[in-house]
Amino acid sequence: MRLTRRRFLSGAAAVLYGGGGLWHSSAAAQVATPASISPVEVNARPIASFDPRDATHVRYGSLEFRSGLVLTSSFKGFGGLSALRLDKKGEQFISLSDKGDWFTGRLVYSGKNLKGLADVKSAPMLGGDGKRIASRGLFDTESLAFDGSHAYVGIERVNQILRFDFGKGGIGSRGEPIAVPPELSKLPFNKGIESLVFVPKGQPLAGTLIAISERGLDLSGNTLGFLIGGPSPGQFSVVRTKDYDISDAMLLTSGDLLILERKFSIMKGVGIRIRRIPLASVNPEALIDGPTIFEVDLSYEIDNMEGIDAHVTEDGDTVLTMISDDNFSMIQRTLLLQFTLVDP
Numbered sequence: 023m024r025l026t027r028r029r030f031l032s033g034a035a036a037v038l039y040g041g042g043g044l045w046h047s048s049a050a051a052q053v054a055t056p057a058s059i060s061p062v063e064v065n066a067r068p069i070a071s072f073d074p075r076d077a078t079h080v081r082y083g084s085l086e087f088r089s090g091l092v093l094t095s096s097f098k099g100f101g102g103l104s105a106l107r108l109d110k111k112g113e114q115f116i117s118l119s120d121k122g123d124w125f126t127g128r129l130v131y132s133g134k135n136l137k138g139l140a141d142v143k144s145a146p147m148l149g150g151d152g153k154r155i156a157s158r159g160l161f162d163t164e165s166l167a168f169d170g171s172h173a174y175v176g177i178e179r180v181n182q183i184l185r186f187d188f189g190k191g192g193i194g195s196r197g198e199p200i201a202v203p204p205e206l207s208k209l210p211f212n213k214g215i216e217s218l219v220f221v222p223k224g225q226p227l228a229g230t231l232i233a234i235s236e237r238g239l240d241l242s243g244n245t246l247g248f249l250i251g252g253p254s255p256g257q258f259s260v261v262r263t264k265d266y267d268i269s270d271a272m273l274l275t276s277g278d279l280l281i282l283e284r285k286f287s288i289m290k291g292v293g294i295r296i297r298r299i300p301l302a303s304v305n306p307e308a309l310i311d312g313p314t315i316f317e318v319d320l321s322y323e324i325d326n327m328e329g330i331d332a333h334v335t336e337d338g339d340t341v342l343t344m345i346s347d348d349n350f351s352m353i354q355r356t357l358l359l360q361f362t363l364v365d366p
Contacts, residue, residue: 066091066138084315085361089135093356105166106329122156124193145193167218176215209238217271256306269328282330292320
C-alpha cells in the first residue's frame with residue numbers, strides 16, 4: 023500500500039499530535055528593532071477544491087468553501103502557526119508560532135479568492151527583560167487575543183499569559199505576565215491554555231479575557247475554561263464529546279462564540295469541528311455547549327487546524343479564516359482556508 027500523507031497522519035495520529043478580530047493594522051510590527059525583524063518569503067499554492075473528489079461540493083454544514091492555500095517557505099522559523107488574528111477587512115494578519123515567534127503580513131486576494139501572502143515579517147517574542155522568551159523555556163505559544171492594541175499570548179506548557187503593548191512596540195514590544203487563577207496554572211502539561219478571546223464593549227462579559235484549555239478536564243470529563251478580569255471572573259466548562267480537543271476560539275459580531283476543535287485518534291480518525299455557542303451562556307460555573315456548524319475528516323483538505331478568525335466583507339459576507347499548525351513536520355502542511363458562514 024502506498025504511504026500517502028493522509029494514511030500516515032491517520033496511522034500515526036497519536037504520535038504526531040503535539041499534544042475576534044480586535045487587532046488594528048496600525049499596531050503592526052514595523053516599529054520593532056530592525057535587527058530583530060526578518061523578511062519572510064512565503065510561497066502559496068491554491069487549493070483547487072476542499073473536497074478532492076468533487077469540486078462542486080462546497081457546502082459543509084453552515085460553511086461554504088471559498089478558497090484555500092498551501093503555504094511553504096524556506097525561512098527556517100516558518101511553521102507551527104497556532105493562532106491567527108485579522109484586521110476588520112480580512113487583509114492584515116498577525117500570527118504566532120509555537121516556538122515563540124511573531125508573524126505579520128497581508129493576505130492577497132484575486133477577487134474573492136485567496137491568492138497569496140505579502141509583506142510577511144517575523145520577529146522573536148520578547149519578555150520583559152528584552153530577551154527571547156523561548157530562551158527561558160517559554161515556548162509553546164498557542165493562543166492570541168487583542169484588546170485594542172494590547173495583545174495577550176497564552177503559553178501552554180507553563181500556563182502563563184503575557185500581555186504586550188503593540189502601541190508601543192508592535193511585535194518588538196515586551197510581554198509581561200498577567201495574574202491568572204491558581205486553577206489555570208494547574209492545567210496538565212502540554213494540554214493547557216489553547217485559546218484566548220477578549221470580550222469587547224457592548225457584549226456580555228465586556229472586558230473579560232476568556233481562556234480555554236486544550237484538554238484540562240473537570241471531574242465530569244469536560245474541558246475547563248476561565249473568565250479572567252471583567253465583571254464576573256470565574257471558571258466554566260465546555261462539553262467535550264467524540265474525543266475532540268479545543269484548538270482556538272473567536273467571537274462573532276453577533277455575540278456568538280465559535281470554538282474550533284480537532285481530534286487525532288488512531289481509533290476514531292482525524293477530524294476538525296466548529297461549534298457555535300451564545301456568549302450569553304458563558305458564566306462562572308456554567309457548562310456550555312452549542313450546535314456543530316462544521317465537521318470534516320481527513321478525506322478533505324484539512325490538517326492540524328489551530329487558528330480561526332472572522333471578518334465581514336463589503337458585500338456583507340462573514341468569512342471564517344483558518345490556519346493549520348504543521349508541527350514543523352515534513353508530512354504535515356500549513357494550510358490557510360476561507361469559508362463563508364452561510365447563517366451568520
